[in-house]
Amino acid sequence: MYAGEAHSLEVEEILYEGKSDYQEVLVFQSSSYGKVLVLDGIVQLTEKDECAYQEMIAHLPLCSIPSPKAVLVVGGGDGGVLREISRHTSVETIDICEIDKMVIDVSKKFFPELSIGFEDSRVHLHVGDGMLSLLTPILLDIVSGAFNAQFSTAVEFLQRTPAGKYDAIIVDSSDPVGPALELVEKPFFETIARALRPGGVLCNMAESMWLHTHLIEDMISICRETFKGSVHYAWASVPTYPSGVIGFVLCSTEGPGVDFLNPVNPIEEVDGAGNHKRELRFYNSEMHRAAFALPNFLKREVSLLRGATVPFLVRGELM
Amino acid sequence: MYAGEAHSLEVEEILYEGKSDYQEVLVFQSSSYGKVLVLDGIVQLTEKDECAYQEMIAHLPLCSIPSPKAVLVVGGGDGGVLREISRHTSVETIDICEIDKMVIDVSKKFFPELSIGFEDSRVHLHVGDGMLSLLTPILLDIVSGAFNAQFSTAVEFLQRTPAGKYDAIIVDSSDPVGPALELVEKPFFETIARALRPGGVLCNMAESMWLHTHLIEDMISICRETFKGSVHYAWASVPTYPSGVIGFVLCSTEGPGVDFLNPVNPIEEVDGAGNHKRELRFYNSEMHRAAFALPNFLKREVSLLRGATVPFLVRGELM
Numbered sequence: 001m002y003a004g005e006a007h008s009l010e011v012e013e014i015l016y017e018g019k020s021d022y023q024e025v026l027v028f029q030s031s032s033y034g035k036v037l038v039l040d041g042i043v044q045l046t047e048k049d050e051c052a053y054q055e056m057i058a059h060l061p062l063c064s065i066p067s068p069k070a071v072l073v074v075g076g077g078d079g080g081v082l083r084e085i086s087r088h089t090s091v092e093t094i095d096i097c098e099i100d101k102m103v104i105d106v107s108k109k110f111f112p113e114l115s116i117g118f119e120d121s122r123v124h125l126h127v128g129d130g131m132l133s134l135l136t137p138i139l140l141d142i143v144s145g146a147f148n149a150q151f152s153t154a155v156e157f158l159q160r161t162p163a164g165k166y167d168a169i170i171v172d173s174s175d176p177v178g179p180a181l182e183l184v185e186k187p188f189f190e191t192i193a194r195a196l197r198p199g200g201v202l203c204n205m206a207e208s209m210w211l212h213t214h215l216i217e218d219m220i221s222i223c224r225e226t227f228k229g230s231v232h233y234a235w236a237s238v239p240t241y242p243s244g245v246i247g248f249v250l251c252s253t254e255g256p257g258v259d260f261l262n263p264v265n266p267i268e269e270v271d272g273a274g275n276h277k278r279e280l281r282f283y284n285s286e287m288h289r290a291a292f293a294l295p296n297f298l299k300r301e302v303s304l305l306r307g308a309t310v311p312f313l314v315r316g317e318l319m
Numbered sequence: 320m321y322a323g324e325a326h327s328l329e330v331e332e333i334l335y336e337g338k339s340d341y342q343e344v345l346v347f348q349s350s351s352y353g354k355v356l357v358l359d360g361i362v363q364l365t366e367k368d369e370c371a372y373q374e375m376i377a378h379l380p381l382c383s384i385p386s387p388k389a390v391l392v393v394g395g396g397d398g399g400v401l402r403e404i405s406r407h408t409s410v411e412t413i414d415i416c417e418i419d420k421m422v423i424d425v426s427k428k429f430f431p432e433l434s435i436g437f438e439d440s441r442v443h444l445h446v447g448d449g450m451l452s453l454l455t456p457i458l459l460d461i462v463s464g465a466f467n468a469q470f471s472t473a474v475e476f477l478q479r480t481p482a483g484k485y486d487a488i489i490v491d492s493s494d495p496v497g498p499a500l501e502l503v504e505k506p507f508f509e510t511i512a513r514a515l516r517p518g519g520v521l522c523n524m525a526e527s528m529w530l531h532t533h534l535i536e537d538m539i540s541i542c543r544e545t546f547k548g549s550v551h552y553a554w555a556s557v558p559t560y561p562s563g564v565i566g567f568v569l570c571s572t573e574g575p576g577v578d579f580l581n582p583v584n585p586i587e588e589v590d591g592a593g594n595h596k597r598e599l600r601f602y603n604s605e606m607h608r609a610a611f612a613l614p615n616f617l618k619r620e621v622s623l624l625r626g627a628t629v630p631f632l633v634r635g636e637l638m
Contacts, residue, residue: 004328006326007326008324008325008326009323030323031322032324237556237563238563244558279619282614283614284615290608290609290610291609293605295601295606296603297601300600
């Protein structure tokens with residue numbers, strides 16, 4: 001995942017090894033982080049710290065708008081994001097578009113605290129069949145297998161979706177890296193923006209501020225072109241991700257203004273706890289506000305790349 | 320540092336290996352984090368991410384009180400904390416009490432961006448000679464070499480100091496682990512409290528919220544007994560520390576109230592940039608406020624240990 005550095009977890013027992021149509025799937029019991037899910041060699045989640053990622057990627061967008069009703073998840077086959085969305089009593093429909101059925105099956109077998117998210121009756125699962133025809137042959141060459149399929153399935157699903165259907169879309173999926181980024185993500189984000197109602201919100205996983213400032217810059221740039229409401233960057237501590245943090249890009253479409261920095265729909269008031277009755281382990285309204293505070297180096301590096309030199313910008317506002 | 324897990328940095332070149340009276344000292348060039356200082360096998364700092372630790376441990380206390388004048392640093396022989404303190408134009412005296420001259424010398428040779436902190440004319444260096452007589456023989460058995468000496472030197476220095484001399488004390492030193500904690504730290508914190516003016520502040524490095532909740536609990540408990548003002552916990556992202564975070568306990572003595580959560584002495588107004596002219600890389604007033612937002616699991620684990628069950632407490636307020 002990153003040169004010159006390694007993070008190792010002690011393996012007590014390999015619990016599952018398989019190869020789906022899209023990726024290699026591995027589950028092992030670690031000695032200090034509980035069970036671990038690995039896809040194509042990259043740690044996706046551990047039982048010990050999955051709470052930080054799943055709670056933040058779900059509640060940062062859903063607590064920023066009043067009474068979300070229709071929510072779409074792209075990726076997220078482990079079910080953890082569904083578990084978190086189901087806390088919101090206002091939500092009526094949760095669509096999930098996951099390419100890889102093996103991820104879902106493995107989660108149901110080994111990660112019941114995550115896959116319980118699928119048991120909510122509001123959840124509608126759409127397992128893609130890889131309608132790759134929507135991507136040009138050039139793109140097919142550039143992007144890697146699993147992302148490619150995930151992406152094309154989501155695009156295909158979204159193009160059949162009525163415009164303005166969703167209050168919130170959560171993209172829980174890894175990103176392509178390198179020259180493909182702009183080619184691939186621009187049409188993807190445009191498709192997402194179309195599927196959101198005016199003033200609807202997107203939360204997209206967005207790398208590490210310590211390792212990937214250039215990727216963050218690119219993603220923010222594309223999102224600013226596509227989403228005419230607001231674009232913010234937030235981050236959370238997740239020990240088993242590279243450099244111990246993960247970021248999120250939060251965007252809103254033109255329409256009723258969204259103030260991501262101050263949750264209008266605070267979790268402390270709306271948590272119906274789904275059908276799992278698990279207490280929140282990481283997220284609360286203070287953590288929500290704090291997630292948008294950015295270190296100077298990130299503001300400076302991202303700003304300088306476009307010629308700005310102001311050292312202190314509005315918090316969370318990178319542009 | 321922690322079982323079942325390892326974080327590895329690729330070594331390009333070993334630059335220095337030595338053994339002082341207190342510890343093994345190693346400096347190497349890494350391929351992705353710049354130069355790295357290692358003491359007794361534990362990474363102390365890297366050039367890439369030292370900004371987060373040094374800036375936070377210095378400015379969290381100093382920006383929480385108006386016009387700090389006299390500051391003491393315990394440990395911190397690399398000079399990075401001095402560099403940050405020197406930004407504060409109100410400061411007139413900076414005492415530093417470091418046990419190990421080799422750390423200072425090695426920093427001056429390999430880490431000029433940190434050791435520049437020693438060049439400020441307000442800095443007075445006190446290199447301890449290990450007056451171990453102040454510790455009982457039992458304690459000498461319990462605690463490890465370098466910490467022991469650092470601790471006893473600081474206590475000896477502080478006992479010669481007039482009561483109420485300092486506005487702020489910053490402890491940039493590793494902690495003992497295990498049964499020695501209460502025995503060792505209670506008298507240490509009492510000595511520190513005595514040396515602070517009424518309404519003076521302590522900032523003490525305080526472990527990882529992901530890995531060491533019981534140690535945090537112990538430290539908070541001792542501090543609540545010793546400091547009659549307020550006691551708060553804060554944290555920052557530092558990729559090369561265990562689990563990618565480091566915590567700080569912030570305490571104030573009885574006297575003028577200190578609101579750690581809202582800097583009354585904001586860095587944006589008081590940064591005189593010392594004599595190094597280096598821009599702040601991590602800390603700003605938003606990061607200061609955000610540092611006190613704590614995840615639910617930490618509030619819950621630390622609260623439950625003392626019988627409380629309230630899931631949502633005031634931010635940063637653990638008691």
